[in-house]
Amino acid sequence: MTDLEFDFLRAYLKTRSGLALSVEKRYLIESRLGPVCRRFNLASLGALVTALKGTRDLAMERAVVEAMTTNETFFFRDRTPFDLFRDVLLPEAMARRAGQRRLRIWCAAASTGQEPYSIAMMLQEAAPRLAGWQVDLVATDLSTEVLEKARAGLYSHFEVQRGLPVQALIKHFEQVGEQWRISASLRQMVDYRPLNLLHPFDGLGTFDIIYCRNVLIYFDAPTKGDVLARLSGSLAADGALLLGAAETVIGLTDRLMPNPDHRGLYVQASAARAPVVRQAPAGILTPVAAPLRRAVGL
Structure with missing residues (x-):
């Protein structure tokens, strides 16, 4: 991947996802977009850049952005x-x-x-x-x-x-x-x-x-x-x-x-006051009387 190709991909990702990649993250582009190249039968990242600059392929554009998106999560993260x-x-x-x-x-x-x-x-x-x-x-x-x-x-x-x-x-x-x-x-x-x-x-x-x-x-x-x-x-x-x-x-x-x-x-900032703190008993999951349904009355 040339410097020009790297700069294009950085700008491309910034525009479409907000992802701001520093020059030290070059390896991240190479490692994550390699599989995208193989998926679309492209020989290199240079070929991927050429394809992105050409006729719009929505599936390819989506694959590029999603490959670079970090999806680290887990239940009750940070509690x-x-x-x-x-x-x-x-x-x-x-x-x-x-x-x-x-x-x-x-x-x-x-x-x-x-x-x-x-x-x-x-x-x-x-x-x-x-x-x-x-x-x-x-x-x-x-x-x-x-x-x-x-x-x-x-x-x-x-x-x-x-x-x-x-x-x-x-x-x-x-x-x-x-x-x-x-x-x-x-x-x-x-x-x-x-x-x-x-x-x-x-x-x-x-x-x-x-x-x-x-x-x-x-x-x-x-x-x-x-x-x-x-x-x-x-x-x-x-x-x-x-x-x-x-x-x-x-x-x-x-x-x-x-x-x-x-x-x-x-x-x-315009709020008259911050929320009032009311402490409840500890413990995260207890038996419930009935399941809650989205967007309907209980």
Whole structure:
């Protein structure tokens, strides 16, 4: 791969996915796009560049972007954002929305589904308190390939071992050969949709809680600022945004501000106050009275 070809691919990926690759990441392009070349019967990365510059092949373009996308995820990843959801965000959102009896939650970088399914498990745990509520759990990702896996809800033994309590595996999964499939009731709770965060997403509507974790780290500062500003536009005035531990809004947008009590939690800068902390008993998964259904009353 020549320097010109490398520069083209860097710019190509930046434009289509927001991925900002430094010159030290040249090896990453070579290792991840090699299989794409073989898949489309191209002799080299140079041939791939020529093809991308030529007649548009949507399947090839999608394959290039998805090959470079990092899809590292696991159930209840980093744990704290999920404890925060159970103990603070969900109770506070329910108190604020008691009149409407509707909640909207968005996982903006859902990958293969472990994050939204982790939230779905906690919503199912809270089903007795949510009786009669409409809960929309929307999950989006750039990659259609990972969304297909998420919708199927089928995971390897290694994947269900990562972060998932044993009692949750027994309760919510069934073994299918050497894999594990999450229950149909949990799969039905999540509305998976393809979405590129670089593109407009105001059509999704307004959300009470947004998880956008561990994706902004791959963007440059202007792209981060743009995405954060638009996330603010999709967040309710009293809503909550959760970012990854290595991510922040500071220096990137003045529309959002950190909640001083909880690392990784952000609220609208215009909000009159931060969410009130209400601690709930420890423990993540307890028996529920009935399954929660997405977008219908309980």
